[in-house]
Amino acid sequence: MNEASQHGAVPIDPSNTIQGFETSAADPSSSEAWQPVSDRKLRVGIAGYGVCRFGAAFHFQDHPNVTIAAVAELDADKRAELARACRCATTYESCEAMLADHSIEAVFVATDAPSHARLTMAALRAGKHVACAVPAVFGSLEDAHALFDTVRTTGRHYMMFETSYYHADLYCMRELYRAGRLGRVVYAEGEYWHYFGTPLASHEGWRTGLPPQWYPTHSNAYYVGVTGGSFTEVSCMGMPSHIDHLKPENNSFGNPFGTEVALFRTSEGGMARMAVSWDTPGQGGETGRIRTQHGTYYGNYASGQEGVALPEIRRPPLPPGVAAGGHGGSHGYLMSEFVEAILMDRAPLIDVAQALNMTVGGIMAHQSALHDGELLRIPQFNLGEVTSDG
Numbered sequence: 495m496n497e498a499s500q501h502g503a504v505p506i507d508p509s510n511t512i513q514g515f516e517t518s519a520a521d522p523s524s525s526e527a528w529q530p531v532s533d534r535k536l537r538v539g540i541a542g543y544g545v546c547r548f549g550a551a552f553h554f555q556d557h558p559n560v561t562i563a564a565v566a567e568l569d570a571d572k573r574a575e576l577a578r579a580c581r582c583a584t585t586y587e588s589c590e591a592m593l594a595d596h597s598i599e600a601v602f603v604a605t606d607a608p609s610h611a612r613l614t615m616a617a618l619r620a621g622k623h624v625a626c627a628v629p630a631v632f633g634s635l636e637d638a639h640a641l642f643d644t645v646r647t648t649g650r651h652y653m654m655f656e657t658s659y660y661h662a663d664l665y666c667m668r669e670l671y672r673a674g675r676l677g678r679v680v681y682a683e684g685e686y687w688h689y690f691g692t693p694l695a696s697h698e699g700w701r702t703g704l705p706p707q708w709y710p711t712h713s714n715a716y717y718v719g720v721t722g723g724s725f726t727e728v729s730c731m732g733m734p735s736h737i738d739h740l741k742p743e744n745n746s747f748g749n750p751f752g753t754e755v756a757l758f759r760t761s762e763g764g765m766a767r768m769a770v771s772w773d774t775p776g777q778g779g780e781t782g783r784i785r786t787q788h789g790t791y792y793g794n795y796a797s798g799q800e801g802v803a804l805p806e807i808r809r810p811p812l813p814p815g816v817a818a819g820g821h822g823g824s825h826g827y828l829m830s831e832f833v834e835a836i837l838m839d840r841a842p843l844i845d846v847a848q849a850l851n852m853t854v855g856g857i858m859a860h861q862s863a864l865h866d867g868e869l870l871r872i873p874q875f876n877l878g879e880v881t882s883d884g
């Protein structure tokens with residue numbers, strides 16, 4: 495598995511490049527078999543160009559079926575940079591102002607994590623389809639239920655851009671699972687290791703002392719993104735951190751933990767160990783692996799029963815001019831999936847139920863860690879049924 499091993503080991507970068515931001519240029523061969531699903535151009539608005547420059551990082555501006563109708567940033571300099579990067583002349587001083595633009599059909603919310611739920615719901619109510627950077631909500635169960643209800647009542651398409659979903663290895667696991675080649679997942683592991691000895695800059699300091707499991711989607715994707723299932727119960731442990739911003743008196747969350755390791759019960763009845771760590775320097779990564787009834791998938795090593803190698807499955811073609819991009823070559827795929835889902839009026843891969851099942855498991859995990867690993871039930875989000883509290 496070529497890229498699996500590549501994104502499985504992210505070395506410490508002496509230039510302090512943010513982990514996951516290894517990017518690749520568009521590969522002409524990756525679009526060879528691509529077929530447009532429509533000849534229409536979708537009018538997209540983009541909000542947010544912070545420290546990760548996420549607004550332009552998913553290549554909406556390069557998709558043949560997209561026109562960037564407008565961009566929005568609170569900060570004037572970043573707004574100008576985002577407009578330049580997206581080759582778009584129309585700018586707004588905020589996402590909220592952009593939502594009043596009736597010509598815009600879909601919005602990419604690439605703002606700070608605490609604003610995701612509020613801006614996403616405002617956009618949905620304004621009639622827009624929404625793609626949102628992770629996490630779907632920020633530590634709030636109330637926001638999770640409100641977001642779920644808003645997606646259902648507005649009938650707009652919603653997708654969370656969890657980058658692990660299009661890692662080469664996770665893509666392959668999902669295809670094998672869907673084809674029935676793996677049976678049930680007995681055990682899954684995922685981890686997001688990202689050392690923050692000092693907090694990375696962020697809008698109004700939202701990363702300072704961030705509870706690790708409030709940012710759980712990169713790791714949780716290695717179960718939810720394979721099976722489409724959820725976590726039903728969690729017991730999570732944390733260790734009080736030696737890092738200054740991760741001491742409860744030094745952050746607005748009262749969070750004492752820099753590493754939280756969760757053990758989940760899965761909706762298939764199996765187990766998943768999902769870890770997030772900010773205070774352990776060394777090899778970073780957004781990685782995971784699964785052991786299933788019919789095979790084992792460990793990133794760069796896969797085997798089925800009796801040692802038979804599982805087939806390598808390639809990710810789908812990308813539109814011409816669209817690069818796979820950062821985070822294991824996932825950005826272009828996420829954006830294309832969202833655009834295609836809207837053009838075809840079908841559910842996008844990471845719908846609101848999967849987005850919340852990934853995010854809310856982490857919120858409950860942090861709560862469990864604060865209570866010394868108490869086993870807690872997790873609210874379930876299922877688009878086929880009424881939401882319930884587990």
Ligand SMILES: NC(=O)c1ccc[n+]([C@@H]2O[C@H](COP(=O)([O-])OP(=O)(O)OC[C@H]3O[C@@H](n4cnc5c(N)ncnc54)[C@H](O)[C@@H]3O)[C@@H](O)[C@H]2O)c1
Nearest residue numbers: 542543544545546567568588589605606607627628696697
């Ligand atoms: N692998 C991944 O999926 C991954 C990696 C990095 C970041 N992210 C996510 O991407 C998002 C952006 O990350 P970042 O580090 O750039 O965040 P950041 O805090 O540095 O930047 C947020 C930006 O949003 C702007 N903003 C805030 N409210 C706004 C509004 N109402 N209208 C317009 N602009 C507004 C701010 O001015 C700021 O420039 C975050 O949600 C983060 O969680 C995901």
